[in-house]
Amino acid sequence: MKRFCYRCGALEPDAGPLIRGLCQRCFAEEFNLLRAPPKVGVVVCKRCGAYMLGKQWYTHTPGERIEGAIREAVLDQLRVIRLTKSGTQLLRPQEAREVEIAIEPDLKGELIKVRAQGKVHELQSQPKLEETNIKLSVNYRTCKTCSLKRAGYHEAILQVRGELSRDDLPKIRRALESLASEAGAREERDFIAEVKKQRGGLDFYVSSVQLARQMSSLLRDRFGASVSESAKLIGQTRDGRQRFKVTILARLK
Ligand SMILES: [Zn+2]
Ligand SMILES: [Zn+2]
Known part of the structure; x- marks a missing residue:
């Protein structure tokens, strides 16, 4: 008897190899590549453009724009999901180098577009292309240096x-x-x-x-x-x- 996808009924020779009982297409639809935080926040100084991540202020210098800070914050919280025989692994983006990740902050739209391409499971014949949006909250505050300057x-x-x-x-x-x-x-x-x-x-x-x-x-x-x-x-x-x-x-x- 031929094995078939339990979700759509496709036969393995046509739509396989099956992964966890699913054909290639159903598996890709069912399993996500990314686990993204719903929201990422960044605090920006309106006077000088410095930004705060965690509890630290970072100076705003050319080439080190706020978009870069947002990317860092996303990379810090984003996880790449990998399914193996032994279970589910959550990897940091830098541990999953074969997965391509593009992070595009949209300050006006207050969201961050994340696109990733890679395999959730090694038996996938095609890398999966996944897109997700993270809500971006930008808050403004006067940084330490600017308050000292003002004083x-x-x-x-x-x-x-x-x-x-x-x-x-x-x-x-x-x-x-x-x-x-x-x-x-x-x-x-x-x-x-x-x-x-x-x-x-x-x-x-x-x-x-x-x-x-x-x-x-x-x-x-x-x-x-x-x-x-x-x-x-x-x-x-x-x-x-x-x-x-x-x-x-x-x-x-
Ligand atoms: Zn299927
Ligand atoms: Zn400032």
Whole structure:
């Protein structure tokens, strides 16, 4: 007697080999390739585009867009289902390399399209093509760095002084701001909170002493400034360490 599919009755020689009693077509319809979460959430800072996954903020730098963050979040929660003789396995996407997965976040439509192609069972003659949508929830919040910036947080003031021509000052300012934004891409707590015009120069309110020192080194190396540093005790941290406000004076000739 010939074996046949218990769902549609197709004979094994025509529609087989049978897998778990089902013909190829019925098996593909019955068994999913993916187990996807119903919803993936991401929190985005409206001011700077940084995004939060889990409890961590990630800076928004070119080439590392929010779509990439969403893909990571999906890959983290998505599972590839594999049926074997011994049972059902749930694999992480990186463990199921032979399964092709495309993840397309649609921010406007608030959904993530996931397409996958692969075999649920090794006896399948054709890889299965499966599409599924995950609901995307995007929430907006101000990130830690932006709240500090908005509050004008600074640990150091870099005073740039000297006999400067009209052209010099914008050039120096651009150089310092581009250094700060490069530093900020590496370390999110590095930023310039404010720039104030002063008689004979500019004051840069800088979030960290380390960044202020890098800025003054640039002025020394590239513009020949002489640099001096002073610190004023302004109180104590909660854990009892002394807190200083550092002022760096960079004098240009
Ligand atoms: Zn069938
Ligand atoms: Zn932000």
